[in-house]
Amino acid sequence: MLKRISFTLEQGRIYGLVGENGAGKSTLVKILMGLFPPEEGEILIAGERIYIRDPQQARYEFGIDAVFQEHALIPQMSIAENVFLDSLQSFYDGGFINNRRMEADSREVLNKVGLNLDVSVHASEISEAEKSLVELSKALYRDPKILILDEVTAPLPSEIVHQLFDIMQTLKQAGKTIIFISHRLHEVLTICDEILVLRDGNFEGCIDNTEKEDLAATRKEVVLMMTGTEKGLHFPPKAKAEAREQNVLSLMNLRNSRLRGINLDVYKGEIVALAGLRGQGQSAILRAVAGLLTHVEGDILLEGKTKRIRNPYDAIESGIFYVSDRRDEEELWLTHDVWLNISLASINDRAPFGIIRMKNDRSVIEDMVSNLRIETPSLAKIVQQLSGGNRQKVVLGKYLLARPKILLMDQPTIGLDVGAKVEIYNLLRKLVDEGIPALVVLTDLEEVVSLPDRILVMREGVIAREFSGLEVNEEELVDSYYG
C-alpha cells in the first residue's frame, strides 16, 4: 500500500493529511496505531525509535490516539461499554462490572464534546454523526499527545464541525499534535497549519498554510499535488459528438437509503461515467439497476419501457448486465476453466430440452475467445491462472454471449496493469460503437477525464454535476468532487 513516506511533525501544530481515494491515508493511520506493522522504515517520537505493537501500546505508552474512519464501535454493545471497552476492569466492584458507575462516567466523557445520549443503548442505534462524536470523546478522554482524526467530520453538520475546530484549537494551544484527515478540502485549509499530501502511497510533500492567506492558491497547489500527472495510458478516441438519439436506459427519481433521487439517461453509442469521491452512491446506482439492492424506489426504463427489477434475474432477462468491481469474488468461478466461465450465463441458449450441445457450445465459446483476444492456451485453462486483464475479458465474454442491451461496470480496470487497462478501454469503446452503451463507475482521475463521453459527478447520493467528455477541465472536475 505505502511505498515511501517520511515526514516530521512538531508539537502544537495541526497537520492536514490529504490524498485521493487509495492514496494510503487510512493505511498510515493503522500503522501508527499498531494495527499492522510497516515492512520497512522507522517511527520516532521525540527522537527515539519506537515499535508500535498494538493499539493499547500506541494509546497508553506513546500517547497516540485515533478516531478511525470506520467508527470502530461494536454495534451490539452499549455506548458506555464502547467508551471503556479497553478498560472494563476499572469498573469492578467486588469483582463485578458496576454498570451504573460505568454509565455515569461515560456520560461525563461524552459531555466533554457536548453529546447527550442514553449511554445504555446499543451502538447500532445511534447515528453516524453520534458515532463519530463518541469516538472523538473517547480519544479526547485519554488525553493523547498525538491525535489522529480520520474523516471525523464526514457525517457531521457544519455547525458541529466548527465546534470541533474550537476543540482542536484548544488542544493545539495545549501543545498537542493533531493529524486531521478530511476529503473536504475547505476544512483542511481552514484549520490546518501544514498540509501533507499523499499520492499512490507516496509522500508528495508538505504545503505550509500557517498564515491561512490566499486559500484559493493553496487549494490549487494541493489539488495539483494530489492528482499529479501520470503517463503511459492511451485512450481510444471518444465519440465525435454527443449521442442523444436512441435512449437505452433512463432512471427516474431512483431512491434508496443511499440514493437521494437519481435521474439519468444513457444513449446508444456512449460511455457514461459516474465519478466523484468514493462512496457517494456511484456503485449503489449500478447495483440498484442490476436488481441487487432491496427497497429501491423510482422508475427504471429500458428503451422507453418501464421495467420492474426486483432481483438480478429480472435485470438479466431485460438485458441489463452488471459487472462487479469484485471480479474474483463475484464474477468468476476461479477454480474452473475458461469454457465453463464464459458459457454458464447463457447456457440455456445452447441447451435445447436442457441438454447442452457441447460442439455448438464449444465453437461459440471459441469464437468469443478469439473475438476478445483472450490469451489462453486452451478452453480448459483454469481461470485463476489467467492474468487480471484476461480474467476481465472472460467476464465480458460471459455477458456478451447473452446479448446485453446495456453494460453496467463498476471500476472495469480495477487491479489491472497499464497494458490490460488499455485493452479494456479499447474493448469497451468497440462494444459501444457496436451498439451496447456502458454506464461505468470510475475512480481514477485520468480514466474519468479520458475514457467517457459524459461524466456525472456524484456527491452524497445525488448527481451534483455533469460534464461533457469532449472538453474536460480537470481542475474544475476535481473541484466539483468536494462540497
Next chain:
Amino acid sequence: MANTHSGRTTLHGTSVVGKRLLALLSAHYIYILLVVFWIAASVASPYFRMMSTFSNIITSAVPISLIGFGQTLVVLSRGFDLSVGAVASMATAVASVTMVKGIIPSIILVLIFAVIIGAINGFGITKLRIDPFIMTLCMMFFLTGINQLIRPSPGGYIPDDFKGLLLYQVGDFPLTSFLILVVAAAVGFVILQKRKFGREIYAIGGEPEYARMSGINTDQTRVKVYIVSAVAAALGGLFIAARIGSGNAEAGASYLFDSFTTVFMGGTLVTGGVGGYSGTLGAALIISSIGRILQFLGINIWYHFIVKGVLLASVAGFQLYFARKGRRSG
C-alpha cells in the same frame, strides 16, 4: 454539539413498548417453550408428572448444559469447538483409569489435560491462524485416538463416593445435579455480563477488527475461551463418568451435536456476538425432556432425532423473524 440525533425519535413513544416486549419474548422464549412442553407432556402421559421423571430430566441435563456452557462462549466469540465431545470422553477415560489412586488427584489431572487441550486449540486458532472448525476437528480426531489408547473398551473404576456425591438425591430430588445447574447459570451470568472477559467475548464476536482497534487483546481472550470450553467439557465428562459408573472412549461423542443444538436453540447466533448462557441452559432442559416424553408416550427413541431437528429448525426460523422485525422497528 447537541441535537445530532434527528433520526432517533422513533425509538421513543409507542414502538419502544413493542420493542421491549419483543426483546423480552425473544430473550426468554426458550423457557416459555419449556413450560409449554412440560404441561403438554403432563397432560399426554401421567408418568411424566412423577418426581422421578423430573429428577431424570435434571440429571441428564447436567452434562449437556456443562458442555454447552463452553460451546456458548466459543460461538459467542465467532468460533467453533468440535473437540468438546472428545474432551468429555477423555475425562471419563482418564477418570476411570486414575480414580483408583484418589478422586481429587484424578479430577485435577483431568482438568490439567483440559487446560492443555484448550490452550493448544487456542494457540492453533490465534497464532497459526488455523480456522477454528479445522483446528478443533483435528483435535477431535487426535483425542478420539488417544481415548481409545487409554480405554480400549468401556470399563474401569469409578468410586462409589464420587458417584454418590454427584448423583446425591434427597428423596427423588437430585440435589447435586440441581445445584450444578444453578451454579452454572450464575457463573455464566457473571462471566458473560459482569466480567471483562465476557464483555470482550461479545466485542470480539460482534466485530473482531473493531475489538482489536479498540485495544482488546483479542488473541489472548480467544485462547482463554477455548480453555474454558475444554474445562467445561471435561467437567461434563466427569459427570457422565459418575452416571455410567465407568469410563468409555465414546461416551462424549453424542454431546458434540447436543452442544451446538443447545447453543443455537438457546438463541446464540452462529455469527457470534449475540446470545448468552441462559438460553443454552433452557435448551439443555428441553433436549433432555424430549427423550423422557417420547419414552413415556411409548414412541421409539429414534424419533427424538426427528423432533430435535424439526424443533431447532423452527426455533431458528422464529429467531430470524424476530431479528428482522426488531431491526425494522428500530
